Amino acid sequence: MIERIWFGKSCIYLFLLPFSFLYGLISCIRKFCYRVSWLQSWRAPCPVIVVGNLTVGGSGKTPIVIWLVEQLQAKGLRIGVVSRGYGGYSEHYPILLNKNTSTDQAGDEPVLIYQRTHAIVAVAPKRSDAVKAICKNSTVDIIITDDGLQHYALARDMELVLIDGMRRFGNGWWLPAGPMRERTGRLRSVDAVIVNGGQTMIGEIPMRIIGHTIINIKTGERCIANSFKNVVAIAGIGNPANFFSMLRYLGIVIIKSISFTDHYKYNFTILKNLTPENEQLIMTEKDAVKCRIFAQSNWWYLPVSAMIPDDKANELLTKITKLLIENH
Template identity: 75%
Template sequence: MIERIWSGKSPIYLFLLPFSLLYGLVSSIRQFCYSISWLKSWKAPCPVVVVGNLTVGGNGKTPFVIWLVEQLHIKGCRVGVVSRGYGGYSENYPILLDIKTSTDEAGDEAVLIYQRTRAIVAVAPKRSDAIKVILAYSVVDIIITDDGLQHYALERDLELVLVDGVRRFGNGWWLPAGPMRERAGRLRSVDAVITNGGKVVTGEIPMSLSGYNFVNIQTRESCTPDFFKSAVAMAGICYPTSFFSTLRQLGVSVTEVVSFSDHQKYNVKILKALTPDNQPLIMTEKDAVKCRDFAQYNWWYLPVNVKIPNDKRKELLTKITALILEKH
């Protein structure tokens, strides 16, 4: 239903427009206050690159952050990552992640980034606190913020925005009538727009997500799509239909799909009930990080990797590494 409203296919969004206008007014006033220094922003002593969205979730932001960290590691850069930690809660912030940190504490996206990259990752509602704990722990060359485009309390040296090339900006309205945190005109002030699939506008960097080998959550063994004669698929992400479509494109015979809310918390009872005959259960990697402590033998996930054309990859990484060289 919400996808129909935000795409403009349902007229219900018209009744939500007054709330959207209020959201937009408050957001614009707040941004203006930061622009004229009525509200103060904190400046980190190292370069900060913000990876964010104009819309609510589902744009491939976290896989892109993982890709970016890995690319910078290859170049020998020491990278720190900060996150708000959506979906997690701790009585004490900031949290510096380690192998024992749970998704209940730090959120699924931060834990996934840490497990895939082994970068220094910190979580705090106030991003400056997360950066400070990273700098106290280790020397880093650059900080990547997972989300935080609208977190103007933190100064940034570079802004990268992820766009879903299929859905683009829906009906173009602010929340709750539409999916927008900021209007599309904000793209004119960012440093790069990375478009995940679908329609790529001139000047944007095309990106795609690919995955083929599935991984068993319990045993870590891998398999190809032809291993599954039939399977149940589940996803607790913002737009699960794209994941289900990917599985079918890979040739997996999906007999049932189950959607959960984004950042859904799971337990063994909820997920075992999805496969009463112990058929394979396939999920996203973001879901899998929340299930490692109680994973069953028939649970699998599909890791995905970012692909960006070589010329655009080189151009983007040159722009980012130049920030590091300037500081030195």
């Protein structure tokens, strides 16, 4: 229903507009308070890059964070990543992730980023606490924050905004009448706009999410994607339809696709019941990190990566390198 209201042609959003105006008013007042220093932003001792979006839901932030970390690590830089840790709960914050940190503690996205990049990853409801924990325990050159564009309590040196190229901004309204956290005018003040799929506009950086190999969660076996037929596919991400479309594009025959809410907490019984005939079950890597401890031999995941054209990638990385030089 909410998808139809935000991205379809439903007029129900009109009844929610009073709440949207209230949300927008509060958002604007809060931003103004930081701008005139009535509220203070904390500045880290190293450059901070925020990767965020203007809308609620998946736009490809985590893949681009992983891409950035890997690209900068390849240049010999030490990278720290901070996250709010949605979907996780710990009695103590901040958390510095290690190989034993669970998704119940830190959330699925931070664990995924840690496992893919081996970067220093910290989680805390207050992102500045996560940054302080990293700087106290390690020497890093750059901090990347996964989400947090609207978290003005943490000062930033660069802002990258991700856009779902297919859905863009829906009806353009603030929450809850639309999907917007901030209006599109905010794009004029950011350093780069990256568009995941769909059509890009002048000044935007095109990005694609790609994946080829399916990996068994339990054994680590790797198989070519188009060898899978008659599978059950699940996704607990911001936009599950994108994942199912990718599987079909890779030649995977899906007999049933099931969408779960973003950050959904799976258990053995729920997933086992989806494949009563022991069909192959394919999920996202973000889902897989939550299922490793009870995974079955017929459970698989598709790891994906962000791809940006070389010229645009070089421009973006040059900006970041220049930022680092200016802060030394």
